[in-house]
Amino acid sequence: MTLSRIEARAVAAQAEPYGRIAVVGAGSWGTALATVARRAGREVIIWGRDPEVIEAIRDRSENPKYLPEVALPDGIEATTDMEEALSGAQAVLIVTPSTTLRDICAQMRPHLAPGTPVALCAKGIEARTGLLLGEAAAMELPGHPIGALSGPTFAKETVLGHPTAATVAFEFTYHDRLEPSKSPAARLAISMSSESFRPYISDDLVGVEIGGAVKNVIAIACGMMSGAGFAENTRAALITRGMDEMKTLAENLGGRRETVTGLSGAGDLTLTCSSTTSRNMSLGTQLGQGLKREECFDGKPVVVEGEVNSVSVMDLADRIGVTLPICEAVHAVLHEGADIPRTFRALWARPIEAEPKGMGFQFKHPFGETA
Incomplete structure (x- = not known):
């Protein structure tokens, strides 16, 4: 398909992919994202707590506990050692349950290279504080760009190569707006792109x-x-x-x-x-x-x-x-x-409300308890 002149100008400054990506979390979605990154040509290492899961990924290219009967691509490294997982990583995906986020960030902090971008791939809001996960992670990992990778994605379908799309979101700095191709959002999106996985870029992390x-x-x-x-x-x-x-x-x-x-x-x-x-x-x-x-x-x-x-x-x-x-x-x-x-x-x-809300009124429902 031929690009239009506008599209040709837009892709002239191509974003540079990250060479090595660490995936923290070896459940079904973490394994799926490691697979996506590997198929996109990246060096990939995945960290998990369960030695049996890590051994299966590393030695047999499978994760029978979370993705049974699904073959993973060769070349995904795997470890239970956080320092080893983050050594040399240019970008990190956190794919652990939202309830463990602060603990995981604390484990990661000593081993992250300065300025390494971190994308959150779990979905939720921190209990008790009511903070967005991005806010909580930023408190634990100061100096690191914090973003998210999110979208309509079932892990097994993603691993099987069904066409899948998602959004990569990071807040854009002034310099990111001047040179979008150098932004963490653009670089991570390019890093994860393949024939079957299509990321979109957003600056609206919230x-x-x-x-x-x-x-x-x-x-x-x-x-x-x-x-x-x-x-x-x-x-x-x-x-x-x-x-x-x-x-x-x-x-x-x-x-x-x-x-x-x-x-x-x-x-x-x-x-x-x-x-x-x-x-x-x-x-x-x-x-x-x-x-x-x-x-x-x-x-x-x-x-x-x-x-x-x-x-x-x-x-x-x-x-x-x-x-x-x-x-x-x-x-x-x-x-x-x-x-x-x-x-x-x-x-x-x-109460019966207006749609859209801008109309600004409501009426009691005739069958409502307060009618």
């Missing part, structure tokens, strides 16, 4: 992080309604109004509403709310079918990010004084023992 955190909570809501026997009308309404909650939160924190309509917002939200491959959707579905939390996933202790995020999202909403009705409903069911049918009936009977 908007990207909000999308990744809130979509997990909305997916639980969709699962609850699906499990309770409701169909596509309900799911479409929850996705759309859930996106509005994401926009509200992002905008109040200095992000852009338009970011939430992109891959890291609408794209990720749609994927996560549409398939029980998502643990968030799956948890909601099981709860909607009447299972108790301890009975879900056949009683296995499965970590569901949206369950954790439902607390941290509400911490953040309370801190900045915004109302997120769907997130509040999910939090009430998961953590306050609220009844699912009653909770969602109350959600549907909230």
Whole structure:
């Protein structure tokens, strides 16, 4: 395909890829991102705590614990030693659960070369503080550009080479705007690009992080309604109004509403709310079918990010004084023992609002509790 004159000028200053990338976290998504980087031609080393997982990746190019029956590309180095993992790394991807972020950053700090960019690939908001993960990481890793890699991505599909797109976001400095090709966002995007993996570049880290955190909570809501026997009308309404909650939160924190309509917002939200491959959707579905939390996933202790995020999202909403009705409903069911049918009936009977909000009025719902 022939480039237009504008496109030709735009690609004239090509970004230089990072030569060596460290992936911190050897679960399914960490392994998938290591695979993406390796297929893109990078030197890749992955760090993990489990010696058996690390041995399988290093010696047999597989991760049977998290990605069974999936072949990984040759040449991915693997280690349980953080110093070894970060030695010579030009960029780092953190792909560990959001609850462990500060601990992981503290382990990394002594071994990172000055100015090495760090991209967060977990999604969430820090519990209790209500801080975005990027804010928490910046506190622990001063002097390092902090960004995020986020989008509609299931790990297994990514490893299998299904065409996948994601967003790489870092805040842009003055110099990044003068020379975008030298920005961490552009360089990391180029570093991860291959025939099947297509990154987009953003300077709205706040908007990207909000999308990744809130979509997990909305997916639980969709699962609850699906499990309770409701169909596509309900799911479409929850996705759309859930996106509005994401926009509200992002905008109040200095992000852009338009970011939430992109891959890291609408794209990720749609994927996560549409398939029980998502643990968030799956948890909601099981709860909607009447299972108790301890009975879900056949009683296995499965970590569901949206369950954790439902607390941290509400911490953040309370801190900045915004109302997120769907997130509040999910939090009430998961953590306050609220009844699912009653909770969602109350959600549907909230005051009738204008869309768009700029119209600035609402009316009592005739079937609402306060009518």
